[in-house]
Amino acid sequence: NAGVMQNPRHLVRRRGQEARLRCSPMKGHSHVYWYRQLPEEGLKFMVYLQKENIIDESGMPKERFSAEFPKEGPSILRIQQVVRGDSAAYFCASSPWTGNTEAFFGQGTRLTVV
């Protein structure tokens, strides 16, 4: 059973470009969470999605950031018109529809904006 897969592992974008980060949850997992880790900081929750639904986006910046988890395919975190401050590690976690389970994390995507 493959783990949570994130790609790319490293992404370099110039200011103003778009960044697309992909997350394929573990098989059988229907819940996806995105977190951002700024340099020398802990992880901060961004958004929680189930298939085709955004459940909690309280941690998402109001502008330029969006997320989706379509019926088929991976979850996508999209950052439009990236700025230097978006440089961070973005982690995805998935979990099944049962309680008492920890979220399983992907290896992260390290975004560098130059």
Place this chain on the structure above:
Amino acid sequence: AQKVTQAQTEISVVEKEDVTLDCVYETRDTTYYLFWYKQPPSGELVFLIRRNSFDEQNEISGRYSWNFQKSTSSFNFTITASQVVDSAVYFCALRDDLALGGANSKLTFGKGITLSVRP
């Protein structure tokens, strides 16, 4: 609001020393889960332990042990006989279980503790 405080930012020890990483949390919920994760230099997050709020038994796993004290809202992590491979950033995290009708919910992380183990 939930909060996790890891007051220690950096700890440096010599191999074979014991080291304790502190974690203090705040929550208004009676049902919650506490976690520890390890982030080695390679950057991935490695799950270490989950503990629910109703289980205050201490846990030992090899060189790792955890002390959950509900009275002081602490969930401390001790590494016995530390090794160089233990060098990493360690995160404590909290998840309440009442949000969304009991389904899985988001984690609140502390800022992490950088542990350096010198040979």
